[in-house]
Amino acid sequence: MPEPDPRIVDSGVLDELAASVGGDTGFVAELIGTYLDDAPVHLADIAAAGQSGDAAALVRPAHTLKSSSATVGAMQLSGRARSLEMAGRSGEIGGQQTAGDLEAIGQDFAAAEAELRAWLEDHAG
Amino acid sequence: MSAGIALVVDDSRVNRLVLAKQLETLGLDVLEAENGLDALERLRAHPTEIDVVLLDVLMPELDGYETLAAMKQDDVIRHIPVIVVSAVEELASVVRCIELGATDYLTKPIEPRILRARINASLGAKRLHDLEQEYLARQTELNATIQRQKSELSRFLSPQISALISSAEGEALLSGHRRQITAVFCDLRGFTTFAEQAEPEELFGVLGAYHRLIGEAIIEHEGTLEHFAGDGVMTFFNDPVQQPDHVERAVRMALAVRDRFQPLSVEWGKRGYDLGLGVGIAVGYATLGRIGFEGRYDYGAIGNVVIMASRLSSSAATNQILLTQRAYAMVEGLVEVEEVGELTLKGMTRPVPAHNVLALTAV
Numbered sequence: 008m009p010e011p012d013p014r015i016v017d018s019g020v021l022d023e024l025a026a027s028v029g030g031d032t033g034f035v036a037e038l039i040g041t042y043l044d045d046a047p048v049h050l051a052d053i054a055a056a057g058q059s060g061d062a063a064a065l066v067r068p069a070h071t072l073k074s075s076s077a078t079v080g081a082m083q084l085s086g087r088a089r090s091l092e093m094a095g096r097s098g099e100i101g102g103q104q105t106a107g108d109l110e111a112i113g114q115d116f117a118a119a120e121a122e123l124r125a126w127l128e129d130h131a132g
Numbered sequence: 133m134s135a136g137i138a139l140v141v142d143d144s145r146v147n148r149l150v151l152a153k154q155l156e157t158l159g160l161d162v163l164e165a166e167n168g169l170d171a172l173e174r175l176r177a178h179p180t181e182i183d184v185v186l187l188d189v190l191m192p193e194l195d196g197y198e199t200l201a202a203m204k205q206d207d208v209i210r211h212i213p214v215i216v217v218s219a220v221e222e223l224a225s226v227v228r229c230i231e232l233g234a235t236d237y238l239t240k241p242i243e244p245r246i247l248r249a250r251i252n253a254s255l256g257a258k259r260l261h262d263l264e265q266e267y268l269a270r271q272t273e274l275n276a277t278i279q280r281q282k283s284e285l286s287r288f289l290s291p292q293i294s295a296l297i298s299s300a301e302g303e304a305l306l307s308g309h310r311r312q313i314t315a316v317f318c319d320l321r322g323f324t325t326f327a328e329q330a331e332p333e334e335l336f337g338v339l340g341a342y343h344r345l346i347g348e349a350i351i352e353h354e355g356t357l358e359h360f361a362g363d364g365v366m367t368f369f370n371d372p373v374q375q376p377d378h379v380e381r382a383v384r385m386a387l388a389v390r391d392r393f394q395p396l397s398v399e400w401g402k403r404g405y406d407l408g409l410g411v412g413i414a415v416g417y418a419t420l421g422r423i424g425f426e427g428r429y430d431y432g433a434i435g436n437v438v439i440m441a442s443r444l445s446s447s448a449a450t451n452q453i454l455l456t457q458r459a460y461a462m463v464e465g466l467v468e469v470e471e472v473g474e475l476t477l478k479g480m481t482r483p484v485p486a487h488n489v490l491a492l493t494a495v
């Protein structure tokens with residue numbers, strides 16, 4: 008098993024989250040499950056907006072993914088989503104930076120998912 | 133007990149779950165909405181139950197700005213505190229939300245102690261608002277009750293007395309004063325016998341018709357009803373409202389009562405009841421004011437003038453309106469009278485000269 012990388016998933020965020028709901032790690036596990044179910048939908052919306060070059064359509068899924076990823080500590084993914092949200096807001100998504108973000112965000116999610124699933128295993132039962 | 137009900141509005145399921153769980157940890161009950169339209173629907177369905185709204189800005193259907201604007205235009209839900217939840221980098225949108233009427237804001241990730249502080253402040257504001265509303269509602273209810281009681285009360289009191297109750301000089305008058313009045317006492321000949329024989333319904337029917345007749349005449353002539361006691365009705369003039377023509381008013385009222393009594397008397401005669409009207413009128417000084425005890429006060433007149441009117445009424449034959457010498461002197465040109473001589477009245481040391489009013493002088 009690879010060593011957890013805090014840039015991918017900051018487990019401190021998950022600890023704080025658990026503390027903020029009275030130490031209920033079961034809730035955090037449930038939340039991660041929900042996140043993992045919902046994130047692919049936002050990723051698909053982001054990809055679709057990128058392909059069609061629709062800057063406005065990029066804003067909301069990127070915004071939502073930014074926010075929910077930050078909630079579960081997936082900071083790298085959240086940062087990528089934030090960058091895409093900003094691009095969408097600027098109306099300019101034809102640039103290299105955006106092309107790179109659109110390209111990389113799937114891998115960011117895959118990496119975050121792997122770490123989150125590892126966290127779930129660690130905290131199972 | 134729940135600390136309150138919060139509505140969490142966010143299109144992200146993850147964010148809703150986190151915020152809802154954190155609020156539940158603080159002891160609140162939580163409702164959720166996934167966009168502004170959904171939120172407005174819930175707010176309108178529970179306008180009094182929802183204590184605070186936690187509102188995301190960027191949402192499909194109806195975003196945070198539009199939701200706030202719609203809330204502020206709706207009188208039923210505009211008072212519900214709204215806390216805007218946003219990312220740190222979105223402070224510009226928070227400012228816009230505050231301008232639109234949001235109460236406060238929170239940045240993500242949400243720090244539980246800040247959440248608690250913000251929620252408590254909003255719940256406090258909401259409680260204050262609710263208390264104020266409750267107070268206003270009670271005040272309105274109280275005012276309605278007072279109005280109702282006043283109008284109910286005025287049915288028991290003569291109009292002059294009920295006006296007095298709510299006037300500024302009323303208190304001074306109620307506490308007792310001396311004034312010249314004209315006292316009018318009406319009662320029925322044959323009433324005691326009738327009361328012994330009649331059925332209760334019949335008795336109350338007759339009394340009711342008689343009181344109604346006298347009551348109307350009192351109001352028309354602006355007399356002050358002092359009391360009813362069975363068939364005895366005591367009225368006076370010139371107090372609490374001063375009336376320069378108080379004797380004349382008294383005589384006119386007595387004549388009106390006598391005229392209107394005739395058909396009733398005929399009607400009752402057919403049913404076998406022999407009832408006749410007797411009236412006594414006297415003028416003199418009396419002490420007037422609040423008489424009685426806490427819980428039951430009357431506005432009353434005390435003095436020889438009252439006793440005199442009552443005794444004259446008792447001595448009057450059917451259809452007689454007896455005036456004292458002094459009362460007669462004050463309306464001499466206005467009425468035609470017949471002398472009835474000097475009457476010996478109960479409790480009076482000297483015989484009293486009296487005049488029976490026949491009619492008003494034809495002009």
